[in-house]
Amino acid sequence: MRNDTQASTKDQILDIAESHFATFGFAGTSLRGIIKEANVNVASVAYHFGSKDDLFAAVMQRFAAPVVEAQLNRLSSEMSQPNITLEKILRAFYEPPIQLVHSLGAKGEKLSLFLGRCHSEPEPIFSLVDSHFASCRNRFIDAFKALEPDKTESVYHWRFEFMLSLIVNFLTRHKNIMQRYQTSTDWNANDVVDMLCQFCLNGMSAQQIKK
Amino acid sequence: MRNDTQASTKDQILDIAESHFATFGFAGTSLRGIIKEANVNVASVAYHFGSKDDLFAAVMQRFAAPVVEAQLNRLSSEMSQPNITLEKILRAFYEPPIQLVHSLGAKGEKLSLFLGRCHSEPEPIFSLVDSHFASCRNRFIDAFKALEPDKTESVYHWRFEFMLSLIVNFLTRHKNIMQRYQTSTDWNANDVVDMLCQFCLNGMSAQQIKK
DNA sequence: ATAGAATTCAATCATATGATTAAATCAATC
DNA sequence: GATTGATTTAATCATATGATTGAATTCTAT
Numbered sequence: 001m002r003n004d005t006q007a008s009t010k011d012q013i014l015d016i017a018e019s020h021f022a023t024f025g026f027a028g029t030s031l032r033g034i035i036k037e038a039n040v041n042v043a044s045v046a047y048h049f050g051s052k053d054d055l056f057a058a059v060m061q062r063f064a065a066p067v068v069e070a071q072l073n074r075l076s077s078e079m080s081q082p083n084i085t086l087e088k089i090l091r092a093f094y095e096p097p098i099q100l101v102h103s104l105g106a107k108g109e110k111l112s113l114f115l116g117r118c119h120s121e122p123e124p125i126f127s128l129v130d131s132h133f134a135s136c137r138n139r140f141i142d143a144f145k146a147l148e149p150d151k152t153e154s155v156y157h158w159r160f161e162f163m164l165s166l167i168v169n170f171l172t173r174h175k176n177i178m179q180r181y182q183t184s185t186d187w188n189a190n191d192v193v194d195m196l197c198q199f200c201l202n203g204m205s206a207q208q209i210k211k
Numbered sequence: 212m213r214n215d216t217q218a219s220t221k222d223q224i225l226d227i228a229e230s231h232f233a234t235f236g237f238a239g240t241s242l243r244g245i246i247k248e249a250n251v252n253v254a255s256v257a258y259h260f261g262s263k264d265d266l267f268a269a270v271m272q273r274f275a276a277p278v279v280e281a282q283l284n285r286l287s288s289e290m291s292q293p294n295i296t297l298e299k300i301l302r303a304f305y306e307p308p309i310q311l312v313h314s315l316g317a318k319g320e321k322l323s324l325f326l327g328r329c330h331s332e333p334e335p336i337f338s339l340v341d342s343h344f345a346s347c348r349n350r351f352i353d354a355f356k357a358l359e360p361d362k363t364e365s366v367y368h369w370r371f372e373f374m375l376s377l378i379v380n381f382l383t384r385h386k387n388i389m390q391r392y393q394t395s396t397d398w399n400a401n402d403v404v405d406m407l408c409q410f411c412l413n414g415m416s417a418q419q420i421k422k
Numbered sequence: 423a424t425a426g427a428a429t430t431c432a433a434t435c436a437t438a439t440g441a442t443t444a445a446a447t448c449a450a451t452c
Numbered sequence: 453g454a455t456t457g458a459t460t461t462a463a464t465c466a467t468a469t470g471a472t473t474g475a476a477t478t479c480t481a482t
Contacts, residue, residue, distance in 0.1 A: 009430080025333045028238035031470065041431050043472075048429090052470065120331035120383060122236045153392040161388055162410055165380030169372055172331060177372055181364040199373055203414035220459080242440065252461050254442075259459090263440065423482100430477065439468070446461065452454090 010048045012038045018059045022113035026056055026125045056125060060118065060132055063111055068136045070096035075143060086204060089143050090197045093163060098196075101171065102189040109175065116172030119164070137164075163200050170196065221259045223249045229270045233324035237267055237336045267336060271329065271343055274322055279347045281307035286350060290357070297415060300354050301408045304374060309407075312382065313400035320386065327383030330375070348375075374411050381407065 016038040020029040031052055035042050049055040074092035078084055097115060101108040118129045137160055144156045170192065178185045227249040231240040242263055246253050260266040285303035289295055308326060312319040329340045348371055355367040381403065389396045 023333060025236060025238055027236055028333050030468075032468075041429095042470085043432090044430065046471065117331060117333075120328060122234060122239050122328075154389075157388055157392045158406065161380055161384065162377060165376045166373060168380070169376030173372065177368055178365075181368045195369065199414035202416055203410035205413055241438075243438075252459095253440085254462090255460065257441065425482085426480090428477100428479070431475085433473085433475100435470105435472075437469080437471105440466095442465075443463085444461105445463100446459105448459070449457090451456080 009038075009040050009044050013040060013045060013048060013055070014059055014062055017055055018063070018114050019110045021056060021059060022110050022117055025117060026121050031055075053124075053128075057128055059114070060129065064115065064118070064129075064132050067097050067100060067115070068133060070100070071136055072139055075139060079143060079146070084143075084147060086144075086147060087197060087201050089140065089147065090163065090200050091193065093140060094167060094193045094196050097167065097171070098193050099189050102187070102192075112171045112174070116168045116170075119168045120172075159204055162203060166196050166200055220249075220251050220255050224251060224256060224259060224266070225270055225273055228266055229274070229325050230321045232267060232270060233321050233328055236328060237332050242266075264335075264339075268339055270325070271340065275326065275329070275340075275343050278308045278311060278326070279344060281311070282347055283350055286354060290354060295358060297355075297358060298408060298412050300351065300358065301374065301411050302404065304351060305378060305404045305407050308378065308382070309404050310400050313398070313403075323382045323385070327379050327381075330379045331383075370415055373414060377407050377411055 013034065016034050017029075020034050020037075023029075024033075029052075031042060031045055035045060045052075045055060049058050071093055074096060075089065078088045078092050081088075101112040101115070104111060118125070119133075120126075121129060140163075141156045141160050144159050145151075174187065174192075175185050178187065224245065227245050228240075231245050231248075234240075235244075240263075242253060242256055246256060256263075256266060260269050282304055285307060286300065289299045289303050292299075312323040312326070315322060329336070330344075332340060351374075352367045352371050355370050356362075385398065385403075386396050389398065
């Protein structure tokens, strides 16, 4: 341990790596860039994590995993209630990541970018990301199916994709977007969740009408 | 000119470059990889385009520009009609890229990936991409405003972002998604436009209710 | 205090990368 | 068929990259 106010080498690397992956993408991030900003030695990365791929996986595991877990817990508790609705499913999906990101302040903005951008990484990173979110996808698709069983399979899948794309877009771009129509980039977590839920809920009701 | 059946060096580079940028992203694409698959010399890239950045810009210009132009033409002709509706604006946005991509077959799938992925490129590519789509964004935001003038500025901006995120998600991921619920990855352009329009139209009506 | 484990360090490897140069080849024109 | 301009080629530069090594240092338990 270096000293009390400084994070451990491992955490320091994770923090900066997350920031760089979020800002530059996986391919655009170099270990050199990370270790320079983190003030650690290149070999520390290999020692603590292994390869660059392993480092990315560690960053994923550190933050994405808890988010998915929170979403699934919320979904489970909602589904065990008798009066389940589409809106409750949507809130179970949107609230955990939005509230976590918002609660972390400046650090959360980096996490936000990372969470958003990891969904559009090229292979082989995409498969890694997908493996982290596959259980989440499957469970939410099952929830859509359980709530309204008489639709074609494709409807459930596209519901999930549309729901996902809205939050990915928000996480990746909200800062840019808000700068276009107001000076501040502050936002309220509840308002954002409401906005996403309302849009998605009504969008899904369109599918109910059509087929 | 090499021979009659083979594309010119310049077009050959553009084709393969588009494919590689689509598959690996900008940072993940190497000029070596492109020129190897295109069977041309490295210096040809510099000769015809300049730098790697310039090559990306040329690929953007070649396909993104016509799509934006088609969207804006559609929007203009719709806006000049007396009975303009939200749905007509949405169709003006969705139909040109979807129909173009679909009409090109296997080549269109590459274009689809490229069009989708370029929207989530890190800087400095993002700024280049944004400059190509800025006019499109502004004009569609203006259309939303003209149709329903009494909303807060943020509503129009988020409408555009949600509209955009749905098609970006479709372009980037439709192949993966469809493989999950059916064996074929064929799709019908009209059905997709309908799906996107219906979801988006109803989603936007939610904003009308709230504010 | 010290032995042993854990961690950090400087140095180096092999390769990949974007870019550039000057010579060679091709195509059109006279 | 020689001239001229456009295009392609092989070779090379300077640098960046992910990874690894073995020695030095720090930490921990005794």
